[in-house]
Amino acid sequence: xxxxxxxxxxxxxAHPILLAPMAGAGGVGLAAGAMxxxxxxxxxxxxxxxxxxxxxxxxLRARAAGPINLNFFCHRLGAEPDDSAWRxxxxxxxxxxxxxxxxxxxxxxxxxxxxMADLVEELRPExxxxxxxxxxxxxxxxxxxxGALILASATSVAEARWLAAHGVDAVIAQGWExxxxxxxxxxxxxxxxxGLMALVPQVVDAVDVPVIAAGGIADGRGIAAALLLGASAxxxxxxxxxxxxxxxxxxxxxxxxSEAAEHSLFTNLFSGGLARGIPNRLMKALGPxxxxxxxxxxxxxxxxxxxxxxPEGFGPCWAGQAARIGRPLPARTLTEHLAADALALxxxxxxxxxx
Numbered sequence: 001x002x003x004x005x006x007x008x009x010x011x012x013x014a015h016p017i018l019l020a021p022m023a024g025a026g027g028v029g030l031a032a033g034a035m036x037x038x039x040x041x042x043x044x045x046x047x048x049x050x051x052x053x054x055x056x057x058x059x060l061r062a063r064a065a066g067p068i069n070l071n072f073f074c075h076r077l078g079a080e081p082d083d084s085a086w087r088x089x090x091x092x093x094x095x096x097x098x099x100x101x102x103x104x105x106x107x108x109x110x111x112x113x114x115x116m117a118d119l120v121e122e123l124r125p126e127x128x129x130x131x132x133x134x135x136x137x138x139x140x141x142x143x144x145x146x147g148a149l150i151l152a153s154a155t156s157v158a159e160a161r162w163l164a165a166h167g168v169d170a171v172i173a174q175g176w177e178x179x180x181x182x183x184x185x186x187x188x189x190x191x192x193x194x195g196l197m198a199l200v201p202q203v204v205d206a207v208d209v210p211v212i213a214a215g216g217i218a219d220g221r222g223i224a225a226a227l228l229l230g231a232s233a234x235x236x237x238x239x240x241x242x243x244x245x246x247x248x249x250x251x252x253x254x255x256x257x258s259e260a261a262e263h264s265l266f267t268n269l270f271s272g273g274l275a276r277g278i279p280n281r282l283m284k285a286l287g288p289x290x291x292x293x294x295x296x297x298x299x300x301x302x303x304x305x306x307x308x309x310x311p312e313g314f315g316p317c318w319a320g321q322a323a324r325i326g327r328p329l330p331a332r333t334l335t336e337h338l339a340a341d342a343l344a345l346x347x348x349x350x351x352x353x354x355x
Contacts, residue, residue: 075132220342
């Protein structure tokens with residue numbers, strides 16, 4: 001069994017904190033700040049071309065020292081579904097903004113493929129993490145062969161067991177409190193999502209690899225609780241959205257600091273996949289879940305022009321259930337406070353992170 005201390009050494013960061021991947025909200029500036037504070041910096045890659053990823057990675061390497069995590073999605077695209085019912089549902093909004101569905105499909109969230117495996121071999125990041133399961137074994141072997149620590153998200157004990165059996169170095173136990181896309185890849189019932197307090201100890205008991213807790217952790221109390229439940233590290237996202245380095249628009253930032261952040265919901269409207277966000281105009285008008293929305297990631301196609309016309313009303317405001325706890329601090333300062341507060345609660349005055 002890998003000890004917390006040995007896993008932290010392998011992770012390569014001063015603190016057992018990973019910046020969560022947040023496409024559209026994270027990026028080089030946020031990752032660099034988190035790394036400067038002693039966390040693992042993460043670049044979300046599902047919406048990046050190989051060229052864009054190479055550029056961001058090079059910039060991050062130049063701006064900050066420490067381990068970098070490249071996060072990829074592993075969904076199966078399949079044939080494009082018929083989205084006529086979804087477009088019909090959106091027709092009143094098209095009429096309001098004098099737009100129509102896009103004639104040329106916009107770029108979709110792309111799964112990890114051979115081109116990205118080539119790039120991982122070229123860049124050799126310390127960590128590669130996956131969402132929605134794992135890539136095919138030959139692709140995963142290439143990431144591991146590049147020297148990367150392999151992480152993947154699980155939303156259930158069954159998923160955690162599956163990931164461990166398929167060779168991950170650590171499991172990210174993602175509770176339903178987490179903002180953005182739930183990494184569920186086994187089972188079809190969204191009502192089966194587990195909260196972090198129940199999920200972490202059961203995953204810790206079920207697998208023989210380290211567990212990283214994610215979802216609803218936004219301060220030192222959450223970090224300390226996760227470690228006491230048996231996690232070896234934590235992954236934090238929504239708390240970092242408050243940082244000036246985050247790329248969210250100002251209305252999203254205002255919502256995070258308001259009572260609205262206390263009412264985040266799961267929705268499938270923006271991508272077709274289950275994801276947690278603060279209700280906006282689209283969610284309020286249609287309800288958070290609609291069967292007309294085509295499967296992930298195709299629901300986003302019909303929304304493209306509406307998002308351009310009204311980003312706040314028709315673009316997602318991803319946020320986890322603890323988002324309002326966050327503070328508008330620079331990412332470096334926030335990371336330092338998170339670590340110091342957790343260590344104080346755990347009765348530690350050093351950075352050994354032993355319990």
